[in-house]
Amino acid sequence: MLVLLLLCTSGLLLRGDAQDRAALWRGDDRSGRCQYTFSVPSPTEASCPQTGGPEVEGLKARLSLLEVLVSRLTGGDTGGAQGATARDQTELHQSLNRVTGERNLLQGEKERLEQELEGLQRRMEEMRRETERLRNKPCPLQTPAVPPSPPLQDSGLTRPAGGYRPSHLIARPNRQGDSSSLRDSAWQTGPQGFQELKAEVTEVPAPDGSEENTGCGDVVSVGEPVTHRKADTIAGKYGVWMQDPEAVSPYGPNMIWRIDTIGSDVRQLYGYEDMEQLTKGFPSKVLLLPELVESTGSTLYRGSLYYQRRRSRSLIRFDLASESIAARRELPHAGFHGQFPYSWGGYTDIDLSVDQQGLWAVYSSSKAKGAIVISQLDPNSLEVKRSWETNIRKNSVANSFIICGKLYTVASYTSPDTIINYIYDTRTSQGKSVAIPFKNKYRYNSMIDYNLAQRKLFAWDNFHMVSYDLRLGRQE
16 A cells, blocks of 8 residues: 555656566546556557557547537537527528429429420331331322313314324223224324314403402401411420411422420521421421520511511511521610510510511500501511501500501400401501401410411411411402
């Protein structure tokens, strides 16, 4: 016992002289009390720390720091630590909500892309089947066309010598099996030389202008809508489809063009060889327009696409043959991007159309206080030639079209049974109310234009491209 007290007082370390000697050292514990430790060195260890050493002290410091952190997280620290913890939890919740929202957006975008991919795959499969069908279809026999053979009043003609027979005369067996009979019994052979054809002329009365789809006149009636195609994607909910009444090479007069107008990057113009190819959904040409398109007011005329540039009152003439901009001009004072649209909206501030008298623009301005303004444009330079201001508000009608210089407005874009409710004649500068029945088959009509090439109305009704037959009355 005396030996232990001396060691505690002096801090001396007792060691033996032998290789297996024991060691005794002391140290203070955390409460300040003297603590003794007795150990025997291992044969594999060279030495052991004797007073705790720097490693033990560092470990103590880290343990103390850990205790403080645990106390803060469990609420055992001061109110300031609790406030910091609350702020950390709020930030964690906000970050979690933000990440969850981004995940939901990405999930929705993924589903939309998957739907579009399925639509493209279906179209590719349809095209593949169509290609196989056309490949397996036998080619029709090429037979020379045989023009009709009018009867001759002169019966003195005889068969030419030498067996010569005109190429348009084809022999066929008669009832007695004689294959030498001519197709037309009125033809008779004669000597070689020129043959004179004689025909009688019958006068036919000229049309009086009241027949359907001929000439100019007021619209008397509009037929039932005929559906030609439904758009494949959400981008086709609104759109415009059209035909050039005076087509220019390299595109033929039967070419149909289409623009889907949903989205912030509308610049694709799809071309189809004819109505049948449009119905099948196989475009033969896709053009990328140099400027973005605003809404559904585009039109075609003399080999050019006319459209409004996005978020501006600028009009653009895009030449289809050279695939470049041929003219650009601002429409003076015209509202744009939702200032004076039709009642259905869609940024339909400027509506371009073509009729028997040329290129037109339907719009409004602050000077007109929202009333419809009609301007006739130069198709080459887009310069305004003349303007008319009507007394009907543009946002009070669903849409409009022009035939023979007369503006027609449609009352509703959603009602299945609505009317054409107003006509304005630019020739007399007079307007009048009418009530011509009109149908919105799919209840969201975003585009109505007169197609001069077919003398019909073209419309885009809730993903569907439809047409209407027209009956025009007598020109007053």
